[in-house]
Amino acid sequence: MLIIIHSETNQHTIAQNLGRSEYSYYFVLKEYRPVLERLGRVIEVTDPEHEVDTLYADCLARGESCVFLSFSPPHRTPVHLVCPTLPVFAWEFSTIPNEPFAGEPRNDWRAVLSACGAAITHSSYTVNSVREAMSADYPVVAVPAPVWDRFAARGAQLRGQALTDSVRLKIKGLVADSRQLDLNAFASADLHGNTGFDFQAPVIEQDLLLEGVVYTSVFNPSDGRKNWEDMISAFCATFREIEDATLVLKLTHHDAEEALSDILHHLYKNQTYRCRIVLIYGYLADADYERLVQATRYVVNTSYGEGQCLPLMEFMSCGKPAVAPLTTAMIDYLKADNAFLIESTDELTAWPHDPRGAYRTLRYATNWASLCAAYRTSYEVTTNDPLRYAQMSVQAVNSLQAFCSQAVAEQRLRDFLEQLFERHAVAAMEASGA
Structure with missing residues (x-):
């Protein structure tokens, strides 16, 4: 399995981004990475628009499963990629954004979460907020940064x-x-x-x-x-x-x-x-x-x-x-x-x-x-x-x-990604008429 990861802030930009919007996603990515490396190959990209789908096509050609984890809030998560994409995000309010504003359709997080089909967050509180906006069985899991x-x-x-x-x-x-x-x-x-x-x-x-x-x-x-x-x-x-x-x-x-x-x-x-x-x-x-x-x-x-x-x-x-x-x-x-x-x-x-x-x-x-x-x-x-x-x-x-702990994070991520790939396999079979 190939796991592609990305955060808008990276090791080269963290110094000037401290205190700016979403800078902490880089630290979450760093804590996740050792656990993800137990689950599969991990590649960090700097330009998802031009890198992710190329890597995904290579995986398809050799029959390898692939997923893109975007360490970003949903309104900054790409939704047009062919590669299965999951936002990995933190949230601390009682409701998620459920209406578009400022001319950005992705500000209605329901549209992004629907397009992605699943999401990863860090607490049961956020899981509940997501499911209240989506559905009781929406695929979302709480995996805190394993520090x-x-x-x-x-x-x-x-x-x-x-x-x-x-x-x-x-x-x-x-x-x-x-x-x-x-x-x-x-x-x-x-x-x-x-x-x-x-x-x-x-x-x-x-x-x-x-x-x-x-x-x-x-x-x-x-x-x-x-x-x-x-x-x-x-x-x-x-x-x-x-x-x-x-x-x-x-x-x-x-x-x-x-x-x-x-x-x-x-x-x-x-x-x-x-x-x-x-x-x-x-x-x-x-x-x-x-x-x-x-x-x-x-x-x-x-x-x-x-x-x-x-x-x-x-x-x-x-x-x-x-x-x-x-x-x-x-x-x-x-x-x-x-x-x-x-x-x-x-x-x-x-x-x-x-x-x-x-x-x-x-x-x-x-x-x-x-x-x-x-x-x-x-x-x-x-x-x-x-x-x-x-x-x-x-x-x-x-x-x-x-x-x-890393053990808790590894088990939750393993189970969640296995279920994700099973759903994608079933969907692909149904689409092909099998």
Whole structure:
């Protein structure tokens, strides 16, 4: 079997695409690839329009089955190829786009999913949304990016190291530390004045010492779904008098000033507080990413919804319990025994790529008081109940193994693709009159 794969962002363009629309599909493709290589030959293409059907014709000539996996949302998935094509996509809203808009017929995802005949997504929540729009028996499967094996191995190594009260990282990039900045300089969200912080400073390697109870979140600050404003304000309010509570925000974006400026303004607005907030903008080598995981006690998510949330899955696979809402894709792997769950409420919103801004779906707004309570209880567990924390750590690893291990992904993909090829064979026989 030949499996053709493609993502609009690739290894050559990822640096300039960080934070842009659909950039994370490249990371999903990377995690899928080792599993796909167990199922067949894998070829990654850069130009599906000119490469896919040629490869498919070669396969037909020698009797080899072939499928094209387009790691992209349906409205960016080609539907005119001869080769069987499946979109592999994430989605975090209550409904999929079910009407055309902006002059693009593919914005009605039902048309794309009907043309493809099947799809792959990453959560049971999205599977349900697809089937509500298509049919109860529409062929769609939930296969999360299989990150568990790689990060569980890292977690095992970290647990084998001696525990310390502090961890030192080397950061190749910019670091903004609430304890080292004059936050009054960031009183305005428009930071073109003299703040004393050079967003264009050349990258110098610098040390970062993390101590105490560390909460970490990794996200793109320009992604309106992440709701980092509540994350910061609740942290400042909860730990206003707690010096050893630290929130680390690892920011993923292609532009330093765009990534940092609005957050720095929010750090000013939430003064005063004795807790610490650290913003990291820049590249972390694997060893330093692992040290960040080692320093972390809890991974945090306060988003309006997630298609799967790779950073949350990665940290939990390493044995770090979560502070997060029980919504969307997170329903599949968050539980009371591996996370401090945040309550949320439904609210109307628009599909993110709809220029009309028309309310057609739901997202899930964080209950701010519940977030504060989750912060407070998690801190108390770390400081007063180490046995419970250890149990939650083990449950985090076990839950993510059942959700996003390579073994789980391989079996689901194998079964799904076998059924796909059986349907295509039957359809071909019927078309030929056999």
